[in-house]
Amino acid sequence: MDRVRELASKKAAVIFTKSSCCMCYSIKTLFYELGASPAIHELDKDSYGREMERALRVLGCDPSVPAVFIGGRFVGSSKDVISLHVDGSLKQMLIDAKAIWF
Amino acid sequence: MADASPRTDISTDAETDEMNQRFDSGKSIVVAPSDSSDRSKSNLDQKILRRLAQNREAARKSRLRKKAYVQQLESSRLKLTQLEQELQRARQQGIFISSTGDQSHSIGGNGAMTFDVEYSRWLEEKNRQINELRTAVNSHAGDAELRIIVDGVMAHYDEIFRLKSNIAKADVFHLLSGMWKTPAERCFLWLGGFRSSELLKLLVNRLEPLTEQQLVGIGNLQQSSQQAEDALSQGMEALQQSLAETLSTGSLGSSGSSGNVANYMGQMAMAMGKLGTLEGFICQADNLRQQTLQRMHRILTTRQSARALLAIHDHFSRLRALSSLWLARPRE
Numbered sequence: 347m348d349r350v351r352e353l354a355s356k357k358a359a360v361i362f363t364k365s366s367c368c369m370c371y372s373i374k375t376l377f378y379e380l381g382a383s384p385a386i387h388e389l390d391k392d393s394y395g396r397e398m399e400r401a402l403r404v405l406g407c408d409p410s411v412p413a414v415f416i417g418g419r420f421v422g423s424s425k426d427v428i429s430l431h432v433d434g435s436l437k438q439m440l441i442d443a444k445a446i447w448f
Numbered sequence: 449m450a451d452a453s454p455r456t457d458i459s460t461d462a463e464t465d466e467m468n469q470r471f472d473s474g475k476s477i478v479v480a481p482s483d484s485s486d487r488s489k490s491n492l493d494q495k496i497l498r499r500l501a502q503n504r505e506a507a508r509k510s511r512l513r514k515k516a517y518v519q520q521l522e523s524s525r526l527k528l529t530q531l532e533q534e535l536q537r538a539r540q541q542g543i544f545i546s547s548t549g550d551q552s553h554s555i556g557g558n559g560a561m562t563f564d565v566e567y568s569r570w571l572e573e574k575n576r577q578i579n580e581l582r583t584a585v586n587s588h589a590g591d592a593e594l595r596i597i598v599d600g601v602m603a604h605y606d607e608i609f610r611l612k613s614n615i616a617k618a619d620v621f622h623l624l625s626g627m628w629k630t631p632a633e634r635c636f637l638w639l640g641g642f643r644s645s646e647l648l649k650l651l652v653n654r655l656e657p658l659t660e661q662q663l664v665g666i667g668n669l670q671q672s673s674q675q676a677e678d679a680l681s682q683g684m685e686a687l688q689q690s691l692a693e694t695l696s697t698g699s700l701g702s703s704g705s706s707g708n709v710a711n712y713m714g715q716m717a718m719a720m721g722k723l724g725t726l727e728g729f730i731c732q733a734d735n736l737r738q739q740t741l742q743r744m745h746r747i748l749t750t751r752q753s754a755r756a757l758l759a760i761h762d763h764f765s766r767l768r769a770l771s772s773l774w775l776a777r778p779r780e
Binding site: 425432 | 669673680684686690739743746
């Protein structure tokens with residue numbers, strides 16, 4: 347959990363993924379489309395990957411990836427991201443966290 | 449009549465036909481040799497005449513059989529036309545019926561069929577609600593009354609998304625195939641359903657007058673749903689590519705070696721895992737549809753929502769009617 351929190355606070359937008367996960371690819375694409383450059387951490391390539399995955403589940407992330415953090419705060423998985431994007435909240439959160447400017 | 453002697457097969461078919469035509473009055477001919485000096489000749493005549501009579505009989509029977517067959521075809525064709533008309537009438541009422549030419553083999557078995565039945569019931573209820581809404585709008589009902597009906601329609605949409613998420617677990621490919629929708633609707637199929645961004649494009653012109661704030665809101669909503677659709681589409685492409693790669697890697701060495709078998713099984717296991725992620729994509733696509741509808745409802749006034757829902761329903765109704773016409777079209 348510490349490692350998750352630590353990595354999540356290092357950049358305005360952080361996404362935990364797995365290299366084989368195609369839904370993660372979708373969410374990454376969405377962020378790029380919005381002009382954000384999120385930090386991507388692939389759990390399957392990280393030596394602490396398994397513990398981090400467990401920590402994400404404890405946070406309520408289901409499925410565990412993609413797990414999105416904005417401004418250091420846990421936002422959710424793909425379902426949450428899409429819902430927030432549709433009502434315009436996602437963009438506002440990114441602006442507030444200075445991940446994007448407009 | 450005595451059997452014709454096989455020795456005296458003197459006539460070809462053409463000759464027989466010609467001879468039969470000359471005798472073709474349906475009357476039988478009595479053969480009687482006139483005198484003993486003509487006996488051998490009249491024996492031959494007798495055999496010829498006997499042969500002709502048998503050919504006539506065979507031709508008559510053949511004609512009767514052909515007539516019976518054609519009559520059967522005619523009555524079947526009539527029945528078929530009647531059935532097609534009944535089917536068309538039922539379809540135009542918005543009831544979904546899949547035609548035999550359209551039916552896919554449901555590997556998911558009961559799941560797919562159950563869903564199709566549930567969907568057709570959902571459509572019936574939807575039709576009823578929309579009629580109620582249309583009546584209320586046309587009779588200039590008050591906002592309070594409109595709101596009740598509109599809320600009902602929105603709740604009903606939630607219901608179809610719930611049904612779809614159930615079937616996605618059991619048989620995602622049935623949803624993806626679009627076989628539960630009519631043919632013309634399938635033209636526009638995207639990840640097992642409609643494209644929210646397209647729906648919004650339809651509505652923009654029909655919803656006037658919109659306030660400045662509403663215009664911005666709807667515009668943003670259109671852009672957001674488009675972006676989300678693109679993101680999900682790209683994820684699907686990545687999945688296809690990944691699946692293709694998984695199935696194509698592997699040695700082409702001699703089959704049967706334990707290493708190759710283990711490879712193959714490993715590949716299949718990985719491919720199975722990837723296929724399993726399709727459910728997630730369909731779910732997110734439906735999530736997007738549901739969120740977009742709800743967001744639209746929040747931006748618009750009750751009356752505008754009512755008109756929007758009517759417009760959406762009309763759009764799909766026309767596609768369904770088009771499908772019925774298509775399925776009933778005369779074919780060579």
